[in-house]
Amino acid sequence: MRKPPHRTIIDGDADAYSIRDFCERHDISEAFYFKLKSQGLAPQEMHLGSRVLISRESAARWRQEREAPSAEARTG
Secondary structure (H helix, E strand, O other), X not given: OOXXXXXXXXXXXXXXXXXXXXXXXXXXXXHHHHHHHHOOOOOOOEXXXXXXXXXXXXXXXXXHHHHHHHHHXXXX
């Protein structure tokens, strides 16, 4: 059975992203995402049946957490 074609989120209005969409939106590979996850540095996920999604709010929180150390390094 063929998989349906992957749809890319362009407008950013999704309430939740698949891991693949999250990675595309943040310009990281899925391999890097899972490396971050193994280190406890990935965004919080929600599980709906067999689907794993990342809410828009979780993605925003993840970005803020990644920005904080960068800002501290510049000012520290």
